[in-house]
Amino acid sequence: MKLLNVDTSDKVRKKIDESFTDSYDRWEQIPIGQSLGRIAFEDVLSPIELPQFSRSVVDGYAVLSRDTYGAGESMPVFLDVSGHVEMGKAAEGKVSAGEAIYVPTGAMIPEGADAVVMIEYVENLDESTVAVYTPVAPGQGIIQKGDDVELDSKVLSKGEKIKSRDIGVLSALGIEYIKVFKKLRLSVISTGDEIVDSFGEVQYGQIRDINTHLISAMAEESGAEISLKLLVPDDFSKLREAIGQALKMSDIVVLSGGSSVGAKDMTAKAIESIEGGQVFVHGVAVKPGKPTIIGRAGGKALFGLPGHPSSAMVIYKVFVDHLIRKYYYMSEDTVYIQASCGENIHSAPGKETYQPVELIERDGEYEAAPIYGKSAAITTVARSMGYIRISENKEGVKKGEKVRVALF
Amino acid sequence: MKLLNVDTSDKVRKKIDESFTDSYDRWEQIPIGQSLGRIAFEDVLSPIELPQFSRSVVDGYAVLSRDTYGAGESMPVFLDVSGHVEMGKAAEGKVSAGEAIYVPTGAMIPEGADAVVMIEYVENLDESTVAVYTPVAPGQGIIQKGDDVELDSKVLSKGEKIKSRDIGVLSALGIEYIKVFKKLRLSVISTGDEIVDSFGEVQYGQIRDINTHLISAMAEESGAEISLKLLVPDDFSKLREAIGQALKMSDIVVLSGGSSVGAKDMTAKAIESIEGGQVFVHGVAVKPGKPTIIGRAGGKALFGLPGHPSSAMVIYKVFVDHLIRKYYYMSEDTVYIQASCGENIHSAPGKETYQPVELIERDGEYEAAPIYGKSAAITTVARSMGYIRISENKEGVKKGEKVRVALF
Known part of the structure; x- marks a missing residue:
């Protein structure tokens, strides 16, 4: 007889981290215009400094600041205009003591000048003389070379x-191509004698496949690509064959099927019958998803998720997405939505609960309304915008209590 | 002399709504597996009811509930086992008074039965007799035909x-293809004598183009596709030619360039010089983005955004994204992040302020830290995770005040 070791979800995530220690290092180099949503494979350091030359941030006259000291409303300083700088052109000439050169906003600061007097504080007396009515400090009116981005400063981190x-920043630095992680390849296998192709004929007693489509779309959102989708009846040799085929084509294999211990045992045995196959998580102390199993074979990951779509969604997010993020060096930072709980939620102490919720906006605040429903109902999936985690040490959440909602 | 009519942002959005009244009705039909992130072109009604047959939600015996009335721990009811239902098969046989048929979880309920007694409350006396130790009410243990999704009920709305x-739900209903909006085609034109191709040689005085890449990526996030990216110097005839070319290939043309009134005037004049060209917004009472212009030509939309990337981002979100959402019949519902303001923010009364912020998590709560920086700095773009809107009637936001952050 086999004892089921039921782990907490934190322990399971730790086991996942320890079981898949080989770094995922497949990358490709792509134009930045195609990189939206992809994951940076390495830190990107700025190859230049920005701005690459000191620029004026106002329309005005580039001057030596010390020439303006003492200038005021009733006591202007007179300077000789020795030229002007054109937009998009290198500044020609040099500002010497007693001189000024006109610069429009964004234009290059000519040599010698260390400040720009705004046009509003200047009066043109004739073509070659200006009266300056205000003092300026060194650096005033100028964004200095390197002020914005320093050479070699990190502009993108591995795993971001x-x-x-970011695409805006990369283009500002002249970076045309970027190394991103190649997408992880993920296979999805739905099991169950009653499950049939979603788009074919359905007989009484049969159910259309939901999970291969649902999990595939979720994996796409996680940044993976789908290498194979399969439907397999509850038959050991067919399941074993499907797993073998999926392992050849993918980094991660996600199975989902009957939530009964019997069905899970078949999945576990099929994984263990593969060369190098091993199941290291057999049951998790979470609701829903207790019968979840996790294994590996030849460095590849296999997940056995619950068959009910709403449970499969939660377990996908909590464990499969976790592994994908780890492979991609992504941080665990999820943007949570702060909400107040719409009603009392009961949870079993000693068992972590992931409760799917709908978010309802009231007076600018969000309320998280728990979604219940008969198991296997698809409308619960449709309405679940996210979930809240209730730790195993809590007995539930009270109506009005502040909660953090992780979005699906 | 031309008076600048400066509108509030609400008035500008209203003008946009009134100016582009033709509905955008280009659609394509695609497999649901490719539809993630696309926008539904029409309401999708369920072509079937779900479940398509009444199913058991437990392992147990399908019975006539009235046969079990009065059953109890010490007084079982004895029923004849007249068969069993296999997963994935139609239920054969019929449950008559005094009979029971075995059903596993998810299997079809046989004719005649109106409840299922869980296996835990039943004892198998021999192959053909069970003792039932609990009464069951009509419907107990069953998810009825149509309980989950009714025929013709709306499962997806136009504009969603x-x-x-949703892909999970569609597959559950056997819907293989879905009509989605064809992507809107958007062109981006960056103007300015100093702006050069991001990936070519840069001379002193020149600036790499940021906005075509930034706005293109934002438009991709809005669900549009980019038909053209152009760089044009501050030259009326070249600008006019570029606008004409962009209009031929796209539904929306976004220009960005110098923030000076002069540059904006050139853009406005170029739009008005196109056949049917008209500028109906010339300046908006918002910070940043006052010199924003909006026009139309032949039913197509033209936007003139500020040249500074961080201002262009804000104005894109506030007006261009608004039009795209309108064309796609999308709701205005944005998921806002609740945060407390990290420091006092000053704003000019009479002028709406969109203040870019960074989100910092502290003890499970978000703090919104305003991002300032010299204009034209790209690091301000890099750090801006979202923005808060400060209405023209407010004088600013106090440190600690609750704010809603719209994400970029």
């Missing part, structure tokens, strides 16, 4: 998901 | 962005 503003 | 769980 590339956002539109 | 398709999420992984």
